[in-house]
Structure formats: structure tokens, C-alpha cells
Amino acid sequence: MSLRALSLFALLGVAVTAPVSAAPATIVKIAYVGVAVQRSLPQAWLDQPAADEGLAGARLAIEDNNTTGRFVGQTFQLSETIAPDSDHAIGAVKDLLAAGQRLFVADLPPAALDAIADLGKAQGAIIIDATSSDDSLRGADCRGNLLHTLPSRAMQADALMQFLSVKRWNKILLAAGPTPGDKAYADAIRRSAKKFQIKIAADKPWTYDPGAQRTDTGHFGVGDESARFTQGTDYDVLVVADETNDFGDDLAYRTTLPRPIAGTQGMVATAWARPFEEWGGTQLQNRFQKLAHRWMSERDYGAWLAVRSFGEAALRGQSPEPAKIVAYLKGPDFAVAGFKGTELTFRAWDGQLRQPVLLADARALVSVSPQPGFLHENSELDTLGIDQPETSCHAK
Amino acid sequence: MPRQMILAAMLLAVAVPASAERLFVSNEKDNTITVLDAGTLDKIDTVKVGTRPRGIVLSPDGKSLFICASDSNHIEVMDTQSLKIVRTLASNPDPELFDIDPTGKTLYVANENDNMVSIVDVARGGVTGEIPVGVEPEGMAVSPDGKTLVNTSETTSMAHFIDIASHQVAGSVLVGSRPRFAEWTRDGSKVWVSSEVGGSVAVIDAATHKVLQTIKFAIPGIPAGQIQAVGLALSKDGNLAFAALGPSNRVAVIDQKTYEVKKYLLVGQRVWHLAFNGDQSRLYTANGVSNDVSVIDVAALKVLKSVPVGRAPWGVAVSP
Numbered sequence: 001m002s003l004r005a006l007s008l009f010a011l012l013g014v015a016v017t018a019p020v021s022a023a024p025a026t027i028v029k030i031a032y033v034g035v036a037v038q039r040s041l042p043q044a045w046l047d048q049p050a051a052d053e054g055l056a057g058a059r060l061a062i063e064d065n066n067t068t069g070r071f072v073g074q075t076f077q078l079s080e081t082i083a084p085d086s087d088h089a090i091g092a093v094k095d096l097l098a099a100g101q102r103l104f105v106a107d108l109p110p111a112a113l114d115a116i117a118d119l120g121k122a123q124g125a126i127i128i129d130a131t132s133s134d135d136s137l138r139g140a141d142c143r144g145n146l147l148h149t150l151p152s153r154a155m156q157a158d159a160l161m162q163f164l165s166v167k168r169w170n171k172i173l174l175a176a177g178p179t180p181g182d183k184a185y186a187d188a189i190r191r192s193a194k195k196f197q198i199k200i201a202a203d204k205p206w207t208y209d210p211g212a213q214r215t216d217t218g219h220f221g222v223g224d225e226s227a228r229f230t231q232g233t234d235y236d237v238l239v240v241a242d243e244t245n246d247f248g249d250d251l252a253y254r255t256t257l258p259r260p261i262a263g264t265q266g267m268v269a270t271a272w273a274r275p276f277e278e279w280g281g282t283q284l285q286n287r288f289q290k291l292a293h294r295w296m297s298e299r300d301y302g303a304w305l306a307v308r309s310f311g312e313a314a315l316r317g318q319s320p321e322p323a324k325i326v327a328y329l330k331g332p333d334f335a336v337a338g339f340k341g342t343e344l345t346f347r348a349w350d351g352q353l354r355q356p357v358l359l360a361d362a363r364a365l366v367s368v369s370p371q372p373g374f375l376h377e378n379s380e381l382d383t384l385g386i387d388q389p390e391t392s393c394h395a396k
Numbered sequence: 397m398p399r400q401m402i403l404a405a406m407l408l409a410v411a412v413p414a415s416a417e418r419l420f421v422s423n424e425k426d427n428t429i430t431v432l433d434a435g436t437l438d439k440i441d442t443v444k445v446g447t448r449p450r451g452i453v454l455s456p457d458g459k460s461l462f463i464c465a466s467d468s469n470h471i472e473v474m475d476t477q478s479l480k481i482v483r484t485l486a487s488n489p490d491p492e493l494f495d496i497d498p499t500g501k502t503l504y505v506a507n508e509n510d511n512m513v514s515i516v517d518v519a520r521g522g523v524t525g526e527i528p529v530g531v532e533p534e535g536m537a538v539s540p541d542g543k544t545l546v547n548t549s550e551t552t553s554m555a556h557f558i559d560i561a562s563h564q565v566a567g568s569v570l571v572g573s574r575p576r577f578a579e580w581t582r583d584g585s586k587v588w589v590s591s592e593v594g595g596s597v598a599v600i601d602a603a604t605h606k607v608l609q610t611i612k613f614a615i616p617g618i619p620a621g622q623i624q625a626v627g628l629a630l631s632k633d634g635n636l637a638f639a640a641l642g643p644s645n646r647v648a649v650i651d652q653k654t655y656e657v658k659k660y661l662l663v664g665q666r667v668w669h670l671a672f673n674g675d676q677s678r679l680y681t682a683n684g685v686s687n688d689v690s691v692i693d694v695a696a697l698k699v700l701k702s703v704p705v706g707r708a709p710w711g712v713a714v715s716p
Binding site for chain 2: 064067071072280283286287290308315316335336337342380381
């Protein structure tokens with residue numbers, strides 16, 4: 001545990017121990033619980049994650065909820081807990097539950113999310129997972145009181161494969177990194193490629209030292225390795241699975257054939273992107289910049305959506321009581337607007353928020369999936385990700 | 397007059413309206429206003445204005461066109477005869493859409509970025525007051541008697557009824573997601589509010605602040621998510637209402653009394669705001685993606701023609 005994370009935890013701990021149950025009935029208390037992620041220096045050292053990533057989105061949504069709440073006599077309060085690790089986060093949730101807290105927004109690893117969902121189940125607590133894309137949390141490891149605002153890896157992969165299908169770029173080379181996240185992302189790509197009849201011309205693990213580029217003259221080695229890696233295969237797009245940004249940015253322009261890059265680098269399937277300005281998105285970008293003095297990231301957007309979802313459920317359900325908010329959130333009438341031109345709703349079978357998925361690179365929005373022509377009997381948005389008939393989530 | 401002559405006179409009236417009405421279109425991404433002859437649809441001029449022009453509104457006498465230059469953070473005033481920008485009015489940040497009171501003395505402006513409605517004194521040329529409202533204020537409509545202002549706030553999803561004399565919010569009405577535009581019925585008894593993401597139009601009783609009816613739309617072959625209600629135009633005779641349905645590229649024709657949707661008219665892409673000409677024989681639509689304006693024959697409920705304007709046409713207004 002770093003000293004910095006410890007002091008942050010101690011500082012925020014004050015807010016956590018404040019009595020929650022003493023609040024008057026018109027106050028809606030939302031607890032944000034996250035883990036201070038210990039990130040190794042990524043290859044893309046240009047873009048270090050901000051210390052308040054995720055949390056800043058939640059803070060903006062609290063402001064938005066309060067501006068609205070003023071007209072109906074509802075006040076929203078956010079308590080912020082950033083724990084040094086999962087165990088401390090789970091401990092903090094126990095304390096919060098004991099103090100009467102029921103509405104949680106979480107920025108936690110999958111195992112910790114399941115643990116806190118189980119802890120809060122008996123008391124009727126609900127957890128909105130604001131940052132995870134893990135498919136198992138929407139599948140075999142799902143929980144009835146756990147909702148997800150960001151697209152799953154399955155949705156990200158489907159958004160990308162639909163686009164490749166429309167472009168008739170039907171052959172990909174898959175470069176999968178070594179981390180568990182990379183492997184899960186690559187699995188999602190494999191599943192989706194099959195679903196949309198995209199051929200994986202070659203499926204190869206990337207094993208080259210991720211630090212190599214960052215030594216003097218390192219570009220020679222990476223250039224040679226990328227050329228070798230992509231040699232001897234005919235394909236349309238190089239799809240990279242590198243969730244920690246260790247090597248994906250080193251592949252563009254160095255491949256043997258001139259081919260575009262997509263996946264976790266290059267053109268990325270994401271819920272939010274810096275170049276996005278459609279459907280009033282400019283307004284959210286502006287409001288966030290004013291508050292946080294930086295660009296909104298996907299994690300910020302996920303947390304904004306989570307806190308806004310609680311706000312919308314309190315407003316439309318016309319009650320600040322947690323039990324009624326939970327009931328409305330899980331009921332058939334719930335919908336939230338997320339600057340995507342359509343209402344976003346939770347899938348009843350796995351708690352995933354239905355949403356259009358952006359395809360963007362660092363400086364331009366390329367497209368938005370679902371692509372036109374991919375039809376569905378209920379909602380075109382359900383052409384992205386795991387649909388009801390194929391779900392392995394059976395939690396209630 | 398023999399019957400043929402009456403018919404000929406009527407046809408003539410449709411082809412060339414008696415007065416040379418002018419059609420103004422704000423082009424959000426060109427920083428210009430396109431001016432057309434509303435009858436012949438010939439282009440008269442393209443006038444350079446401030447950055448990101450969106451909402452436009454005419455003074456009651458039709459002599460001035462007020463223009464929200466959103467990214468220039470001010471309002472410009474165009475002389476509708478000389479087509480010159482004659483004044484610039486100070487505004488709070490990001491003016492998007494506004495309305496003018498019946499006397500023409502005061503503008504009520506939605507400042508999208510700071511959750512405020514600002515009051516701009518036209519003669520003094522500056523802000524004289526502010527009213528806090530919901531998140532992302534947009535639609536603005538002053539009642540026919542000039543006493544009540546309705547503002548819609550997009551992320552808050554409410555229509556706020558504001559008492560103009562006291563600047564107090566008298567009531568807030570929850571409507572569908574992202575309400576974009578409000579318009580009063582001519583008798584001042586109801587307010588129609590469009591919801592972009594909700595894809596619906598709410599008709600609100602102005603006295604009780606209750607939603608009387610929520611009008612929904614369904615177009616065969618068009619996904620529900622593409623039906624997004626934005627601009628509204630209510631006919632003065634109280635018979636018809638028109639709702640621009642954004643990326644569905646349709647304008648819905650609604651019976652103002654029964655709220656029944658009678659017809660969908662295919663216009664240009666991403667139809668945004670609407671405006672009648674003086675005698676309400678024609679309705680003009682700003683089409684944001686196809687960069688044109690469509691002209692609807694109101695009696696026949698037919699689209700006559702589309703004419704190209706600038707990039708991302710947003711607002712539309714017709715001067716006498």
C-alpha cells in the first residue's frame with residue numbers, strides 16, 4: 001500500500017463514518033466506493049490516468065441531480081471512499097451498510113463487486129458497477145442487485161465486428177496480450193468474430209517485452225518485431241487486445257502490410273470518447289471540463305451514468321427512499337438519457353445498461369454501433385453483447 | 397368572379413405570395429444566416445454572423461432578427477431589410493435558444509452551459525437578471541399575455557413555468573427525456589413541449605401544470621430510437637400541430653384538439669426547427685444533416701420542395 005493511497009483513505013474515511021441514517025427523508029445518499037488503482041507506467045506514458053478518474057464523473061452527476069432535485073425537494077449527497085485495496089473497500093462497505101447506506105456506486109475489481117453485492121443483498125442494497133467491462137459479472141457471476149453502466153467486453157467486440165462487417169473487412173489478425181484482461185478481451189473478439197462471420201486469419205499472442213520501445217533506439221526493435229509478427233498473413237485489420245496500454249500503440253505503421261489497427265488501441269469501441277460531440281454530448285464535455293479541468297474519460301462517464309441513474313429513479317419514482325429508488329431502477333419504466341440520442345435502459349436478464357457504443361480514435365469519432373441493418377426483434381441495441389436467449393446469468 | 401378566375405387567383409396566390417416574405421435560416425456550422433425569398437425560395441443573401449448561430453427569433457414588428465451566436469457568447473441583431481448586423485447584445489455564456497416578449501422589449505435566453513435563464517433588455521443591450529433553472533436549459537416560450545415564461549431543461553427533463561413579474565419558478569412539470577422546445581397555444585391555455593430522447597410531445601395545462609396528454613409517434617420501418625421530437629409549430633386556427641422528428645426525417649402532423657397523429661411527412665435529414673409563413677399556408681423545416689430547408693404546403697399536407705442552405709441548418713424564421 002502506498003503512503004499516498006493510505007492518506008487518501010484516511011482522509012475520506014471521515015466522510016464514511018458520518019451517520020447516514022440520521023438524514024432527513026428528502027436526502028438521497030449515494031456512496032461511491034473505489035480502489036486506488038496501482039497502475040504500472042503504461043507504454044502510453046503521455047496519458048497518465050487522473051487520480052480522480054471515475055470519481056469526478058460521480059461528482060458532476062451529483063451536481064446535475066441536485067440542480068434537478070431543487071424543483072422537487074430532493075437533495076443528493078455523495079460520500080467518497082477510495083480504499084487502498086479490495087479488502088479495505090469491502091470493509092468500508094460493511095460499515096456503510098451498518099450505518100444504513102443502501103445505494104452504492106462502485107469502481108472495483110470483479111471479485112470485490114460480487115462480494116459487496118452479496119453483503120448488501122439481505123438489506124436491499126443495490127450496487128451500480130460504474131467501471132467494469134467484465135463479461136462474467138454479466139454472466140455466471142452476475143448478481144441480482146448489481147447493475148453495470150459501461151459496455152461489457154462482449155458489447156465492445158460486437159460494436160467493432162458489426163463495423164468491420166459493414167466495411168466488408170472480413171479478415172482480422174488478432175494480437176492478444178498476456179494479462180487476464182487482454183485474454184478476456186481477446187475471447188470476446190473471438191466470440192464476436194464468429195457471431196458476425198469475421199474470419200480470424202491468425203490468432204497470435206504478443207510476447208515481446210513491453211518496455212522495449214522506451215529505451216534509447218527502442219523503436220528499431222519494436223519496428224522489427226511488429227513487422228515479423230504481422231508477416232505471412234493476409235488480413236484486413238489488425239485487432240489488438242492490450243487493455244493496459246503496454247504495446248498496442250507500438251504496432252501502427254510498423255506492420256508488414258499497411259493495415260489499420262482497432263481493438264484496445266487505434267479505433268476503440270467505447271462508451272465515451274474525447275472527440276464525441278453528437279446528441280448534445282458537447283454539453284456534457286463542457287460541464288465536465290468546467291468541474292474537473294480535464295477531459296472526461298470512459299470511467300468518468302460510467303460513474304456519471306451510475307449517479308444519474310439513481311437521480312432519475314428518485315425523480316421519476318417520486319421518492320427519496322432507497323427501497324423505492326431500487327424498485328424503480330429495476331422496474332420496467334426506468335430509462336436514463338446519456339447523450340446517445342436514445343433512452344438507455346437496464347437489461348432485465350443481466351443488469352447491463354443498453355447503449356449505443358462509440359467507435360473512435362484519439363481525435364475523431366469514426367462510427368456508432370449498432371450499425372444500420374443489424375436488426376433485433378425488441379431493440380437494435382440488443383444486437384450488442386449477450387442477448388437474453390444466450391445469457392448465463394440466472395441471479396434474481 | 398367566374399369560378400375559373402377564382403381558381404386561377406388561388407393558384408397564383410400559392411405560387412407567388414403577395415408580400416415578399418423573407419426566410420431566415422441559421423447555419424450552425426457555417427457561422428452564417430441564409431436569407432431566402434420565402435415565396436420563390438431564391439437566395440437573397442448569406443450573411444456572416446458570430447460563431448455557432450442556433451436559435452433565431454424575430455421582433456414582433458418583424459424588423460429585427462435576433463440571433464444566438466452560441467460560441468461567441470452574445471446575441472446579434474440583424475436588420476431584416478438591409479440584412480446587416482446592426483447591434484450586438486451582451487448575453488451570459490452559450491445562448492442557445494430564446495424567446496421575445498410580446499412588447500419586443502425583453503429577450504429570455506437559455507444559457508445551456510450554466511443552468512440559467514437570462515433576461516436581456518433589448519434597448520439597453522445587456523443582461524438585467526438571471527433565473528436559475530434545471531440542467532441544460534433549452535426551450536423558451538413566453539405566454540401570449542406576456543406574463544409567464546416556460547423553459548425546458550434537457551438533463552432535468554422538466555418544463556419550468558416562471559412568473560415573469562417575480563422571476564419565480566411557479567411550477568416544474570416532469571416530461572419525457574431531453575425536452576427541447578416549448579410552444580404556447582394561441583389562447584394561452586396549454587403548452588406543448590417536445591422531448592428529443594423521450595421521442596414524445598407533452599401537452600401541459602398552463603393553469604394546473606398537469607400533463608394532459610403525451611403524444612407518441614410510430615413510423616413503420618423506422619427504429620423508435622430515431623424518432624426524436626424537437627421543433628414544434630402550432631397553427632393559429634387551433635387545428636393542426638407539426639412536430640419535427642429529428643433523425644427519422646419526418647414531420648408529424650397532429651390534430652391540436654384530439655392529439656391524434658394524422659400523417660408523417662418525409663422531409664430532409666435530421667429535421668430540427670420549424671416556422672410558418674405569415675398566413676400559415678406554408679411551413680419551413682431546417683434539416684440539419686442534409687443541409688437544406690423543406691417547404692410544406694399546409695393545406696395539402698404535402699412537401700413541395702427542398703432547397704439547399706448552409707451547413708447544419710438549425711433555426712428558421714419568416715419575416716413579413
